[in-house]
Amino acid sequence: MTTHVRIVGAGLIGTSLGIALSGKGFRVSLDDPSPTAVRLARDLRAGEIAAADTDAPDVVVVAAPPDVAADVVVAALERWPDAVVTDVASVKESVLHSVLDSGVDPSRYVGSHPMAGRERSGTAAARADLFEGRAWVIVPHETSTQAAVAALREIALAVGSLVLVMPAHEHDEAVAAVSHVPQLAASIVAACLRDLPESAVGLAGPGLRDVTRIAASDPRLWTQILAGNAPAVRAVMRLVRDQVDDVVNALDALVDADGAGALGTLSRVLEAGNLGRARIPGKHGAPPAAYEVVSVVVPDEPGALARLLGDVGEAGINLEDLHLEHGLGQAVGVAELSVVPASVEPLHTELARLGWRVHD
Amino acid sequence: MTTHVRIVGAGLIGTSLGIALSGKGFRVSLDDPSPTAVRLARDLRAGEIAAADTDAPDVVVVAAPPDVAADVVVAALERWPDAVVTDVASVKESVLHSVLDSGVDPSRYVGSHPMAGRERSGTAAARADLFEGRAWVIVPHETSTQAAVAALREIALAVGSLVLVMPAHEHDEAVAAVSHVPQLAASIVAACLRDLPESAVGLAGPGLRDVTRIAASDPRLWTQILAGNAPAVRAVMRLVRDQVDDVVNALDALVDADGAGALGTLSRVLEAGNLGRARIPGKHGAPPAAYEVVSVVVPDEPGALARLLGDVGEAGINLEDLHLEHGLGQAVGVAELSVVPASVEPLHTELARLGWRVHD
Structure with a gap:
């Protein structure tokens, strides 16, 4: 039997997923409040336009904006009493809590987070290969059925992703450190360039370009993501704040006093950076290779x-x-x-x- | 007349400069407390080993570690009463003050900062093309002679650098924002990865890799650089601290209270990052191109x-x-x-x- 996947939300992620799954022989139907978006997605071969409520899907993928994802998940669970339902929001615990609080039977719900994106968004930016070679995190909760997890895994593998399974709080803590706080740091460093004289920005080198590349990201989307993961982002930002305070205090000691202990503090921060950097895996998910x-x-x-x-x-x-x-x-x-x-x-x-x- | 350049310090910068200048027809003599380093530099065709004090150079380039640069500059000014003397330390105001405080006639001294380096250091890492296409900042002071500035410019252009001229404090403020603070930010973000579970670092993507690439830099060298530019680095780090505090307060408001104003704060930080990022010039020193x-x-x-x-x-x-x-x-x-x-x-x-x- 061909699996029927209904995708709710025909933006970058939903449309890309539709194209990729259609290419792998899945039957895909597309649903979006915008008739323009859903027609464009269809023309990009992301699937057919969703028809009557009697056409029950096996899996519903909610690819709506993060702030409405939970409501759309709950509606889908109610509307399709046999379907597995997932969402693709980049923060998982808040969606899960809303689903659990809604009173609906949550056993057919499994969260997920395909770690794929682009600097552009919207239907037209969709790419068939968006998920190829990327991590796809599956986030089951206590009552998720094995069948629901298996259905998600099938979809993730079909589009070429590498499947990782972890609980929601673990996922959210991980992305706070590896994605959300780096985004904030890049933005903050870049913000310090705003009022520099022209001659000063002329000294910018490749190091600065790398550190600030993601500072060009969309503020509206990122505000939603950061707010949605506030507790985990706060925990890591507090670690950042402590280190920033240590550095400023060390610099104060060097400028205003005899600098006692200051070099040790600076050196410790830089050495901790060496150790943390060494933990980042190389390409293909392999351990950092000595290229x-x-x-x-x-x-x-x-x-x-x-x-x-x-x-x-x-x-x-x-x-x-x-x-x-x-x-x-x-x-x-x-x-x-x-x-x-x-x-x-x-x-x-x-x-x-x-x-x-x-x-x- | 062939210009005779004496290079004091046969590390990465000194040896690379020797190779590049020798290749352009300059006469280069090499001086270093380490006989091994100076012999290796000679074998890499960086120049001849420096001979007797009677062999007066036209220009002395001090490529010694930053914490001894000023002393070596002063010694060179005293030893060679007709030579132009420069140093290549990446922080300029502290070297200048030490030279002025020494009581020596400073008119033949001009600071400089070739914005070139590698992740490796030492004589063996030298490259003939290290300076090609890089900015070389020349830092004259009030009594620097025009002849001294011209001699430096000739050297910088000979090795393929793009010459920029600015006062020491302006240079130090610029590199604090475009180099020193980005280094600290990369180290601090990377340090937050140190104690993450393996599954969490497995979610690292290209954004994190870019933000933390320079966190792999040498802590000993960078401690010296940061300490040498403490006032300017502190000024920018205070801007960083204010933004970090704003973000943590906004996250506190979201977690512990009703989040009033929090989204606006997060959005403002991210938008400021967009604006700062847009100021970084593209390649070849051109304004950011819309590639x-x-x-x-x-x-x-x-x-x-x-x-x-x-x-x-x-x-x-x-x-x-x-x-x-x-x-x-x-x-x-x-x-x-x-x-x-x-x-x-x-x-x-x-x-x-x-x-x-x-x-x-």
């Missing part, structure tokens, strides 16, 4: 980078990562090629032989 | 990325930037190609024609 970087000078002209990577490919060497570092005010860049340590020597030799300026 | 991103699905196998970029090059389109986004747990990645808006349509069409899965 090595080979730097190659690349003229900033059409085809130069392609020629370099063509040479890398012909040498039979797999790039683990690639970072382009552009110079300031001149037509040359540095391509940093990350490879496994065993590839450094052959890569260097081969590229140098072909005339590239190589450093490792 | 657009074309995303292409790339199988994670040798040659695939090269083939893609070969196709981009053959389409005659110049990549402004490239970001590889790797999936979690599967063998496919997404290459995000930044191009000028006018190139989006032809690039998309051409790549799709060649069978690539393209999104923009």
Whole structure:
């Protein structure tokens, strides 16, 4: 039997999911308060427009904005008495509590959080491959049935996600630290640039660009996310505040007094950062790999980078990562090629032989 | 007449500068308390080993650790009564004050800060192209001679840097905001990951990786830098602290009270981040360009990325930037190609024609 998935909410996530599931042979029906959105989603091959209430789905995926997700979940549980219902909001505990408080039988509800998104939102931004290779967190609660969890897992695997299962509070605490607080930190650092003189922002380098990249995110969406996860975000922000206070006090001691203990404090914060950074897994969910970087000078002209990577490919060497570092005010860049340590020597030799300026 | 540059300190910066200047026809002599370092630097073609005191240099570049830079500058001014003397420490006002306080005639001293570095340090990490395309800030003071500034400018331009001139306090305030505080923020965010359960760090995505990349930097060096720029770093860290306090108070209001005003506060912080982020110049020191991103699905196998970029090059389109986004747990990645808006349509069409899965 073909599984029938009803998607409520034809934005970026809902439409992308519809396209991906339709491509895998699922039957998808689409529901959205906006007739325009749902028609565009259909035209993008995300599924058919949802029909009468008699056309019961096996699974309902609520891809509505976070602040209405719980109400839509409860309505779906009531409307489809046999369907598994999930939502995709990026904060899980508040949705779960609302569902439990509603009085509806919650056993067919399982929360989920596909860790996928884009800097753009809306139906038109949908991508069939949005979930490929991303984590999809399934968040069962005490009375969730095994069948409900299994149905969600089938959907997540069908769209190419890696399934992780954890309780709601654990999920919310995790994303507070790995996503919500980093967002706030990036915004706060970027905000300090707002009133700088032009000559000062001219000194910006790649470090600042990396730290502040996500500061360009949508404030409206992020306000909802942060408010929805306030307790967990607060706990981590308090850790941030304590460290910021320690640093400011150390700087005070250096400026206004004899600086006793200040260097130790600064050093401890920086060392703790080393340790925390080392815990972030590498690509493909693997533990942080000891890749090595080979730097190659690349003229900033059409085809130069392609020629370099063509040479890398012909040498039979797999790039683990690639970072382009552009110079300031001149037509040359540095391509940093990350490879496994065993590839450094052959890569260097081969590229140098072909005339590239190589450093490792 | 060939300019004779004496470099004091054969670490990453000194040795790289020696290699670059030697390659441009300057005569370079090398001085370092470590005979091993100076011999290695010579073997890397950074210059000759410095000889007798009678061999007077035209310019002395002090590339010693920041905490001894001022003393070495003063010694050089006394030892070589006709030489222009500079240092390359990343904090300028404290070095300048020490030089002025020493009683030596400071007119031949000009501070400088080549904005170049690597995640590795030491003689062996030296690169001829370390300064290519980077900003080199020249920091004259009230009595610096024009000739001294001109000599420095000649050196900076010779190694391919873009010269900026600004007073010491302006430099120090700028780097506090664009470099020192971002370093602290990255370290503090990363430090919050230290005690997370394994399942939580497994949810880390590209945003977190970017925010915390520089948290891997050397704590010893950075403690010196932060302490050396304590007043300016403190001023920016106070702005950070105020925003962190605002956010924690807003979260308190949401958790413990009715949340009045909390959403407005969160939204304001995020919007300020948007504005600050928008001020960071793009590559080549140009104003932030409105590049657009074309995303292409790339199988994670040798040659695939090269083939893609070969196709981009053959389409005659110049990549402004490239970001590889790797999936979690599967063998496919997404290459995000930044191009000028006018190139989006032809690039998309051409790549799709060649069978690539393209999104923009």
